[in-house]
C-alpha cells in the first residue's frame with residue numbers, strides 16, 4: 309500500500325520494515341482518543357477558517373461513524389498503515405476523499421500521539437482511582453469489624469507489641485490513600501494540551517489551541533513545542549505511581565500469604581478466592597495474593613523500561629518513544645486486574661481472632677509495658693529495661709510468660725511491683741493505653757475509621 313507520507317519515496321517499504329515499524333498491534337486501543345482529538349482539531353480548523361466549515365463538519369461526522377464501525381467490529385486495521393493515527397486517517401480518506409485529506413492540516417503525528425497518550429492515560433487514571441478506592445473501602449470494612457481483634461505487631465518479623473487487626477490494616481489504608489493522591493497528582497501534570505506543537509516547531513496556521521484544550525477537557529496548553537512533543541514524564545510518573553501502589557499491594561500480599569499458612573493460621577481465605585493442588589488433595593493455596601506479589605515485578609519492569617527508553621533521547625520526537633506504549637499499557641492493565649480481585653479476597657477472608665490473640669500472648673509482647681509500669685513508678689527507663697530483660701530471661705528458662713508470674717516472683721525483680729501490675733500488662737490494656745493519635749487503641753482507631761468513612 310502507498311504510504312500517506314510516500315511522496316518522496318520511489319520504493320515501497322519492505323514488509324519486514326512494515327512489521328517492525330508498525331505499532332497498530334498495541335496502539336489500536338487508543339482509537340477513541342485519536343478520534344476525539346481529531347474531531348476537536350477539525351472543528352477548530354473550521355472555526356478558524358483554515359479549512360471550509362462544511363469540510364470540518366463532514367470530517368467530524370465521518371470520524372463518528374468510523375468510531376461506531378470500529379466498536380461494531382466492522383473495521384480491520386492494516387499493519388502497513390503503521391499506527392492508529394494513520395489507520396484512521398486512511399479510512400477517513402477512503403470514505404470522504406479530498407475532504408478527509410484536509411484533517412491533518414497544522415498537525416503532525418508527533419503532537420497527535422502526544423495528545424492521544426495523554427487522553428488515554430487520563431481516562432485510565434480515572435479508572436485506576438476508582439480501583440484504588442475499592443481497595444481502601446475493602447480495608448475500611450474489614451478494619452471496622454476488627455477494632456478489638458488483638459494480634460501481635462512485628463518488627464524484624466519477631467513479635468514486638470500487641471496491636472489490633474484494624475490498626476494493621478489501616479496502615480495499608482494510609483498507603484493506598486497516598487497512592488490514590490499520587491494518581492490524581494499525576495493527572496494534573498498530564499492534563500496539558502500538546503496539539504499545536506506540530507512536528508517540533510509549532511505551525512504557521514492560526515490554530516486556536518485554547519479552543520481545542522477546552523473542548524478536550526485540558527486545564528492548560530503546553531508552552532514549548534519541542535517539549536510538547538517529546539515529554540513523556542507523565543508516562544514515567546504514572547509508571548512510578550503504579551509501582552508504588554504495587555509495592556504496597558505486594559507487602560499486603562506477603563502478609564496474607566504468611567497469615568494463611570498453617571504456622572500462623574491468622575486468617576482463612578474464602579474458597580472462592582483460593583486454589584487447590586493437582587496432586588496434593590489437602591492444599592488450599594493463596595494464589596491471588598501470590599500472583600499480585602508476582603505481578604509487582606512486571607510493573608517495576610515497566611518503570612525501568614520507560615526510564616531507559618527516555619534516557620539520553622535528543623530533542624524532539626524520536627521513534628524510540630513508540631516503545632512507551634506497551635510498557636505503560638501493561639502496567640495499567642496489570643494494576644487494574646489486581647486491585648478488584650484483591651479487594652474481594654480481603655472482604656471474603658475469615659479472621660481467626662483466637663489464633664491472633666494467642667499469637668499476641670506469646671513472645672513477650674507486653675514486655676515494654678512492664679518496663680513502662682516501673683518507669684511510671686519512678687524507675688529510670690534504662691534501669692527498667694534491664695530489669696524486664698532479666699524477667700524475660702527468667703521466663704524463658706521457666707517456659708512461662710510474664711503475666712503468669714506470682715506476686716512473689718515479681719517482687720524478686722523489683723520492689724516497685726504491686727498487685728495492679730497484672731491489669732497494667734494485660735493485652736487489652738497494652739492496646740487501649742496506646743490511645744494517642746496513630747496508636748491501636750479501640751477508641752482511637754474507631755475515630756480514624758469514622759473520619760475516613762465521612763470523607764467518602
Ligand code: ARG
Nearest residue numbers: 331391417418421627629630
Ligand atoms: N506510532 C508513533 C508513536 O507511537 C506515532 C508518532 C510517529 N511519528 C513519526 N514521526 N514517525 O510514537
